[in-house]
Amino acid sequence: MFKSGYIGVIGNTNAGKSTLVNALVGQKVSIVSPKKQTTRNNILGILTKENFQLVFVDTPGIHKTKNNLDKSMMKNVRSAISSVDAVLYILDANKDLGSEEFDYIKKLTDLPLVVGISKVDISNQEKVFKIIAKLSSIKEISAIVPFSSIKNTNLDIILEEILKILPEESEKNLFFEEEMYTDQSTKFMVAEIIREKALLLLNEELPYGAAIEITKYTEKNDLLEIDADFICEKERHKAIIIGKGGLMLKQIGSQARLDIENLVQKKVMLKIWVKVNLNWRQNKNFVV
Ligand SMILES: Nc1nc2c(ncn2[C@@H]2O[C@H](COP(=O)(O)OP(=O)(O)O)[C@@H](O)[C@H]2O)c(=O)[nH]1
Ligand SMILES: [Mg+2]
Known part of the structure; x- marks a missing residue:
């Protein structure tokens, strides 16, 4: 059954x-x-x-x-x-x-x-x-x-x-392979993890309409190299995300890296760039 x-x-x-x-x-x-x-x-x-x-x-x-x-x-x-x-x-x-x-x-x-x-x-x-x-x-x-x-x-x-x-079924009806626990790609989950750390660390200061986009995702031996753009709409938003002396971005990056390493079970090199772009909104990954 x-x-x-x-x-x-x-x-x-x-x-x-x-x-x-x-x-x-x-x-x-x-x-x-x-x-x-x-x-x-x-x-x-x-x-x-x-x-x-x-x-x-x-x-x-x-x-x-x-x-x-x-x-x-x-x-x-x-x-x-x-x-x-x-x-x-x-x-x-x-x-x-x-x-x-x-x-x-x-x-x-x-x-x-x-x-x-x-x-x-x-x-x-x-x-x-x-x-x-x-x-x-x-x-x-x-x-x-x-x-x-x-x-x-x-x-x-x-x-x-x-x-x-749920009704009983006479045969084993699997929607997904047994070892799968989500339908999302690892790349999407990586962007989501960075978004989560930004939500938690920037708190109320997180600018409306910011987004994360993964621009590089390369596995080299035991190392996963990830580049991400943190896209926002205004120069002053960029300053908030980077923080004094780059401290905020550093914190977001290091907390995200730990979670990503946990997810992919290997060492991760994560670089995040903050970019200002007014016209990115269509089809992109909103933060707020
Ligand atoms: N104390 C406590 N907090 C929880 C529990 N479940 C969720 N939370 C907190 O409630 C907030 C919202 O949780 P989340 O799962 O994002 O809610 P969602 O918007 O319904 O998906 C987060 O700060 C969680 O840590 C729980 O069982 N106990
Ligand atoms: Mg939720």
Whole structure:
């Protein structure tokens, strides 16, 4: 007996979706930061075991706008929802569940649905119970699971509940080869790692519209040589990214290099150039 399926991981930005997908897959497939809109593309995290293959679709998340939450939610997640077998909806245990989001969850019940309540390590039972009580009127929800990705609490239950709602298959239906844990190229992941360090280190100062582009990616014996352009739109943005005496860029580079070495399992030489380019925006990799 085998089970497989695509699971759309949906919820507000910062709810903890990417952290959960990384924890379930056991590999860092999706970058994480306290900043909104950290995840920009739908990223696949694949978990394959003896009797199942789950493909998690990590989505950029719902970007809350004051007047039209519903519309923007739909826009952000529509493509993920249209192609998945089940939905894993993530709510932050520390945030109240508002009526708009409640209505949105209700609408998702056309698909098999599990709700995860994240970050219970920094929340309390009262808050969690309040959310569960509100959700209890949506009978179609298969399971509500409070969890913590960071403390590894109830992640096994999340998997169990997802497997319960997927149909059994008579043959082993693999979407991806067993050893794959993402569909992304290593090169894309390298750009994402640099973006993550910039998000974390520059924090609020990260200029809007900056991007990372890998311009060289060459393996020489045991060494991987990577050149990257950090593209921004204004000279003063360039100064912020480089920092006093080049210190900021150096920090971004050395933190990124460590993660990249971990990813590729070899020594990495990473050079980053900061460039100003006004007209790069089309088809490029946005940072913010
Ligand atoms: N304490 C705690 N923090 C978490 C947990 N999961 C995520 N976070 C933090 O919440 C922030 C947003 O996480 P992220 O996975 O990027 O959220 P996403 O926008 O839904 O993908 C990051 O700062 C994470 O470190 C958790 O289980 N416990
Ligand atoms: Mg994310």
